[in-house]
Amino acid sequence: MAEIHLQQLAHSYAPDAADPAYALKPIDMVWQDGQTYALLGPSGCGKSTMLNIISGLLKPSHGRVLFDGRDVTALDTGRRNIAQVFQVPVIYTSMTVAENLAFPLLCRKMPQAQIKKRVEDIAERLGLAAQLRRRANALTADQKQLVSLGRGLVREDVSAILLDEPLTVIDPQMKFELRRILKQINEEFKLTMVLVTHDQDEAMTFARTIVVMNHGEVVQSGGPNELFEAPATRHVGYFIGAPAMNFLPATREGNEIRVPGLDLSCRAPRELAKGPLEIGFRPEKVELTGPGQSIRGVVSRIWFEGLEEIVEVTRGGQTIRARLPAGSCRHGSEICLTIPEAGLRLYQNGRIVT
Numbered sequence: 465m466a467e468i469h470l471q472q473l474a475h476s477y478a479p480d481a482a483d484p485a486y487a488l489k490p491i492d493m494v495w496q497d498g499q500t501y502a503l504l505g506p507s508g509c510g511k512s513t514m515l516n517i518i519s520g521l522l523k524p525s526h527g528r529v530l531f532d533g534r535d536v537t538a539l540d541t542g543r544r545n546i547a548q549v550f551q552v553p554v555i556y557t558s559m560t561v562a563e564n565l566a567f568p569l570l571c572r573k574m575p576q577a578q579i580k581k582r583v584e585d586i587a588e589r590l591g592l593a594a595q596l597r598r599r600a601n602a603l604t605a606d607q608k609q610l611v612s613l614g615r616g617l618v619r620e621d622v623s624a625i626l627l628d629e630p631l632t633v634i635d636p637q638m639k640f641e642l643r644r645i646l647k648q649i650n651e652e653f654k655l656t657m658v659l660v661t662h663d664q665d666e667a668m669t670f671a672r673t674i675v676v677m678n679h680g681e682v683v684q685s686g687g688p689n690e691l692f693e694a695p696a697t698r699h700v701g702y703f704i705g706a707p708a709m710n711f712l713p714a715t716r717e718g719n720e721i722r723v724p725g726l727d728l729s730c731r732a733p734r735e736l737a738k739g740p741l742e743i744g745f746r747p748e749k750v751e752l753t754g755p756g757q758s759i760r761g762v763v764s765r766i767w768f769e770g771l772e773e774i775v776e777v778t779r780g781g782q783t784i785r786a787r788l789p790a791g792s793c794r795h796g797s798e799i800c801l802t803i804p805e806a807g808l809r810l811y812q813n814g815r816i817v818t
């Protein structure tokens with residue numbers, strides 16, 4: 465188990481270039497012992513770079529990595545006691561499941577009787593007890609990934625588990641089961657777990673803290689509710705939630721911030737910097753009735769999503785998306801949308817103000 469501290473960390477793959485590009489911009493953050501984290505962001509934002517620096521596969525060009533206060537920056541992966549699970553399971557397909565799980569312990573010269581006990585214990589926890597004698601190449605993709613995880617977990621000195629898109633090759637139903645097992649392992653072993661993913665649902669359902677990255681920077685770090693209710697930036701508002709958050713250009717009029725052409729406003733904070741203003745709100749906050757600010761507009765598009773529909777309403781050159789119960793509206797009809805005050809957020813220069 466370990467608390468991981470990234471201290472003044474940054475990384476350029478070409479630090480000596482005249483104008484080095486930074487895959488990871490300067491960051492100082494602590495990953496708490498025993499917690500679950502998800503690193504979420506678009507392709508190329510620096511997730512794997514960050515994970516590989518934590519694991520020791522990559523030496524950072526700047527800064528330090530501390531495990532429980534100990535500087536491990538110069539240590540390779542083997543000496544960091546990290547278990548890693550990749551997109552493609554790393555297992556020996558010609559060995560049985562038991563041999564695969566035993567291998568890391570054999571390398572550490574653990575006595576046979578202890579190896580057997582440990583392997584059986586881990587197999588039981590991962591639901592692999594009935595598979596121990598099977599050759600690994602005969603397993604399903606999710607079972608192979610469990611063996612891969614088990615090879616990391618079987619060592620008693622593991623500090624953290626780093627998971628780099630481990631569910632990509634897994635069937636949707638089995639993803640749920642694997643996520644459940646991962647959470648159970650976290651609770652039982654109190655291991656720090658970091659999951660890299662593109663998938664917001666996966667991040668939201670796995671991690672207590674989601675670290676959202678963009679262009680090599682951490683743009684927000686927080687619980688699923690925090691990211692949904694108060695995205696720190698426009699990027700987070702777009703990236704978390706489907707459909708994305710509504711952002712409408714706004715202007716200051718006295719003590720109010722108003723969206724021109726719509727009956728939508730919020731109170732202006734006492735102090736405001738210079739720069740473009742926007743009012744943001746989630747499509748999930750929009751209702752057809754109830755207290756709040758009302759916007760009348762024409763339904764220009766409808767997408768059905770199971771028991772709900774996404775409705776696009778246009779008015780005065782603005783487009784608003786709302787998630788409503790299926791069958792709420794007809795294409796081309798005029799409707800009145802209501803947005804409760806509590807659902808409104810003010811943004812300036814793409815960053816949240818209130």
Ligand SMILES: Nc1ncnc2c1ncn2[C@@H]1O[C@H](COP(=O)(O)OP(=O)(O)OP(=O)(O)O)[C@@H](O)[C@H]1O
Nearest residue numbers: 477486487505506507508509510511512513514662
């Ligand atoms: N070995 C490398 N040499 C040079 N540049 C690299 C190297 N690996 C990654 N990069 C660059 O660093 C940036 C961050 O890449 P990284 O792989 O960390 O992103 P990512 O968020 O993990 O992307 P993905 O989700 O596609 O795996 C990208 O611009 C990428 O092109």
